[in-house]
Amino acid sequence: MIERKIGFIGGGNMAQSLIGGLINSGISPENISVAEPLPSLRAKLKSKFDVKVTAKNSDVAESVTLLVLAVKPQIMQEAITSIKNAVALKPVLVISVAAGINIQSIETWFGGRPAVVRVMPNTPALIGAGISGLFANSQVTLDGRENAAQVMKAVGNIVWLQNEGELDLVTAVSGSGPAYFFYLMEAIERVAVSEGLDPTTARTLTVETAIGAGRLALASPDSLAVLRKQVTSPGGTTEAAINSLDESQVSESVGKAVKAAKARSEELSQFLGTEDHDKK
Numbered sequence: 001m002i003e004r005k006i007g008f009i010g011g012g013n014m015a016q017s018l019i020g021g022l023i024n025s026g027i028s029p030e031n032i033s034v035a036e037p038l039p040s041l042r043a044k045l046k047s048k049f050d051v052k053v054t055a056k057n058s059d060v061a062e063s064v065t066l067l068v069l070a071v072k073p074q075i076m077q078e079a080i081t082s083i084k085n086a087v088a089l090k091p092v093l094v095i096s097v098a099a100g101i102n103i104q105s106i107e108t109w110f111g112g113r114p115a116v117v118r119v120m121p122n123t124p125a126l127i128g129a130g131i132s133g134l135f136a137n138s139q140v141t142l143d144g145r146e147n148a149a150q151v152m153k154a155v156g157n158i159v160w161l162q163n164e165g166e167l168d169l170v171t172a173v174s175g176s177g178p179a180y181f182f183y184l185m186e187a188i189e190r191v192a193v194s195e196g197l198d199p200t201t202a203r204t205l206t207v208e209t210a211i212g213a214g215r216l217a218l219a220s221p222d223s224l225a226v227l228r229k230q231v232t233s234p235g236g237t238t239e240a241a242i243n244s245l246d247e248s249q250v251s252e253s254v255g256k257a258v259k260a261a262k263a264r265s266e267e268l269s270q271f272l273g274t275e276d277h278d279k280k
Contacts, residue, residue, distance in 0.1 A: 023153025
């Protein structure tokens with residue numbers, strides 16, 4: 001159980017998912033506070049979770065020892081500037097869930113070396129089924145790592161990374177990954193409808209098949225290649241489909257797509273990490 005008071009800078013969808021998960025895991029709403037500029041969103045947070053809400057970032061930063069930065073990357077520097085004096089007064093664990101903002105930039109904007117854990121979650125976290133990649137700087141203690149893990153486990157599973165650069169690949173694999181699966185599911189659903197199934201049946205078959213395949217992959221010790229081959233009987237329907245995919249070089253296209261996402265993540269990290277990016 002996390003024994004720190006937890007604060008959120010930003011009260012959007014990811015923050016709400018984390019707050020809901022933390023409360024479900026046993027954290028008292030009294031120990032959670034949120035800074036959010038929009039009055040309507042503050043009212044929603046108060047009504048939905050009964051947490052403390054404020055319009056001022058500094059109010060939250062002054063009252064907690066675990067701080068989750070859940071603002072858009074474009075306003076991260078501004079948000080940190082508003083709280084850096086409060087954070088400098090005491091040991092605070094900072095967790096950033098903003099894409100593209102590296103730890104060096106966070107440290108620079110704080111004007112020191114706070115304990116920072118950078119996280120790359122994905123959208124299934126919104127329903128508690130996410131997977132997040134985590135990387136901690138050298139200031140984070142073992143207790144801090146455990147606390148960060150507990151926060152992110154509130155919305156799914158986690159993996160710790162050996163170096164920060166791996167987060168660009170994590171972004172490309174699991175951060176963007178849900179869209180790849182939705183893309184394939186769209187294609188399957190579309191052809192199912194065009195070949196005669198009603199839309200509801202087509203969607204149900206497509207989605208349930210995706211869920212089942214994922215659960216089977218998680219439960220099985222076999223590799224993904226072995227699981228695929230178990231479905232692919234020689235001369236059968238699945239083999240015909242796989243051969244068609246191979247002829248279209250789908251595997252190579254997926255590889256190019258993931259590499260393109262990784263390259264774009266690296267570009268965004270360089271851009272968002274410059275102190276004057278908002279002036280460009």
